[in-house]
Amino acid sequence: MFTFTYYVSVLTVIIGGSAQFYTYDVINPAQTTLIKWLNQTYSSRGELKTEAELNMVWSMIVSCVAIGAIFGALSTKPLSERLGRRNGLIFNGIFNVIGALLEYLAKPLSSPEILVIGRIILGVNMGLTSGLVPMYLMEITPTKYRGSAGTCHMVAVAFSDWFSMLLALPEVFGGDETWPIAFGFPGITAFLLCCILPFCPESPKFSLLIKQDRVATLNDIGRLVDVHEGQQMYEDLIREKTNSDTNENISVSYLFTSKELRMPLIICVWVMVAQQFTGAAAIFAYSTNMFLNAGLEPQIARFSTLGISIIYFLFACSSVHLIERKGRRVLSLFQLSTVTASLTAMSIFTWAQAYYNIKLASYGAIAALLAYMCGYGIGSPIPWMIASEIFPTKYRSSAVTIAISVAWSLVFIISLAYLPFKQWVGVSASYLPFIIVSAISTCFVYFLLPETRNKHTNEIAQDIQLRSDTIRRYSLNILPSVGSSMGISPSNEASEDMRQHLIPRTKSFNSPSTPPYKYSSFAFTPPGETSENFLTKFWGQKR
Template identity: 30%
Template sequence: HFLLTCLGVGWLMNCIISQKDWSGSLIVASLAGAFGSSFLYGYNLSVVNAPAVYIKKFYNETWQRRYGFSVEESTLTLLWSITVSIFAIGGLVGAIIVTPIVKFFGRKCTLLLNNVFAVVAALLMSLSSLAGSFEMLILGRIIMGVDAGISLSALPMYLSEISPKEIRGSLGQVTAIFICIGVFTGQVLGLPEIFGKESRWPYLFGMIIVPSLIQVVVLPFLPESPRYLLLEKHDTSKAEKAFQTFLGKDDVSHEVEEVLSESRVQRNTKLVSVLQLLRTHAVRWQVITVVATMGCYQLCGLNAIWYYTNSIFSEAGINHETIPYVTLSTGAIETVAAVFSGLVIERLGRRPLLIGGFGLMVVFFAVLTVSLTLQNNVHWLPYLSIFCILAIIASFCIGPGGIPFVLTGEFFQQSQRPAAFMIAGTVNWLSNFAVGLLFPFIQSGLQTYCFLVFAAICSAGAIYLFFVLPETKNKTLNEISQAFAKRNKLLHPNTSQLFINGKPQIPKVFLI
């Protein structure tokens, strides 16, 4: 599985390099940015699974040493639940504070400074056992969540602003690919032969420092986002150099003029706040679509799949000692599917991959429900359940796994983008927390039928996107805005003239 993942990533890099739109600096920026950001998010989603037993034992020993008696089972469960779920609370904090940070420091510098949170969190978590303090581990998890909340907004923002529109979708998928690679890496390093032992579990958290240091070493040699330099710093000289570096050509006059036309409109426009963005009629349906896609991204049930995997594998007759190795197949499938999506997104487009991904998840959730309900009566049905799990993961990663981040960067103009990513991040992390909090109760009440809830959410998402989402492949911001204009009631029904309150207008969002 590890070789398969490496082969998939190598295939992606080969295809990227063979395309003229990909410069060396663009490749390095995407890889370094993702490795120190979305990779760590994926890694921290899976890294707590393997050492769970040893961490709980550490909690109990610490409690007994302090108070002279063992911790109650209910208290231990609460402490462990807090340890896992507090990551989402930190992510919410990061998503809320990212807007003023990217405005003041810029996109690239935000990614660099964000590594301070990652390094502090890694030190706290890796040294918690040595210090005999489980509070350090919990604090480290929430700080790591802040890092993830910032990076999952700042990284897609940076990548969307440095890429040509012809490969904007493929570059945006790098975020999703590295989330999957991070999950898979956490699974691999958690094996008993590596760090999945009682004496070695702190090293799992110490490894977080490595991607952060790589990003700190590489990113300073790359330019800031040229759009940020032009539209927010009004520095034409640096913006031209940034365009030349990322596009790999000397003549960037067309790109500079294209962004300057937006700058002339926005020169006296301040960065839009979240409240102002929510009140802006011209982007109402863009905001609704971002909220819908981000909500479905977390509520579609993939986290529940991870929760249910071990028991399904156990029902299939797989030995408990070998389940961690079989579980690697989920991480490998996830990575390969994300790589495939990155390769085809500029050919098929965002719309078919999103709708098709959610549609396939509905089908496989339905089959999984039937399989789980009847698997005690038919000996081969547990293997069908395993297939459905892998198929659901692949369907998610082909479309819904990364495209919502791409769309958020494509829908909004420069002054609106930080607020849009803040909204998207808030919905993302609140939904993440809701799934972690509510799924045990849903599963307890509905048993094997619990996945029908997620099938309904995926179905609703696919239907909404079918009727509302326009294709954004190879389109400028102006063209995407015009695709939403009629729904936002900015176009007169019988003409192409723009109307607001019955008067002809040319909204700023179109003058780009």
């Protein structure tokens, strides 16, 4: 099964990497404290800021993380392919240490500008983390455990959400003198990552399919799993190798122009759009107000917000077990349908409370909020791992770059636009865009998202092609005139280009340190030896 090194690698990456989403939410409970500090700082400079100007500075401090994350997401492909998955995470950890240090020094130096710069740097770190961590976790894990490994990323994110809200409470480290501790805390775990991860193995997929180094691949696998799992893991890599030519340098733009990759790209982008339009950012930001409207005291309302964050974390933890039993598609459908129903109920209850002053409606809104957190937590890991599962290795970094960039761009837009939109249309109507997109996304996932559990990329590609061909034929039967005008004709077979990507081939594999051998889609073996004997002897010698 898994080795001790594997568990150390996973734990190091999720604590030092995934948990850095702490930065995004730590600012919310400390809002009153920070605005007070901003006012005092500008007053000491002789600059008297109006309330509107302070709100503008505050908005910049909050949203600059998303700006940095967009740049970080766009850097995922070049960093992951030039430095590798592991070394890219180490480089990213250095960003985190620098950003956390700047946030910690902002108060002693009385400089809101340093706080903004620190949060931008931490935003870059979060953007890179969004792509690199799921990619690394899923590539060092055998296929049948891949989903659970990818889910660990979002479990750590959920943990960081409530943990940041806990540390930033005024009663903990969110006070006037102690808030730099809460803001600088992520630098500690990032520093540990930078110290431990260099001793962990690189992704075997990167070593074989990108670096073309067979010996390094075998060494990486041998450090991660036992001989039995290692043989299967290596055969899976060889199968993927035969179905692609990783010597090509694939650009991000190629995914938009390639016909056979268009539908997988649409799928991984749309599930990310669906995730952001569940309204999670708005829910987390205004849940305290909902509790206040229900008649709770301010302190109790803050702790209630912390409570729903813990509920989100617990249900995200349950997805680690459910994702391999029920599959990605089922959990995604459950999340989107539950979120749609919960948001609809919240909209109705807040409308009844605002226009008819029905006191019980506020408690109905809280119940809907709890149901929302349960559904959202179970399906929250899925979008972050879809791109890593449905794309072959040579396209993976480009696909992840696009998906993560879309995600953080939407986070930035929604975080800026939601408050003015809410003030314009009212609280109850402000949920409507999220309800509409979530309902459409439920239908989209039902018809187009394939189940990726325990499947190889070529099997997933065939499933996607079959679904898209079926929908195309159905649409042409319903709207033949529209289909004819677009020049589309039904087809029972995958396109020639796609079939070329799916047909197993036999190629020669050349490693700088070994003579060329022949390998098939199922095993790599030197002449005269079986795959099992060769791999057993190799790892036995290394150990």
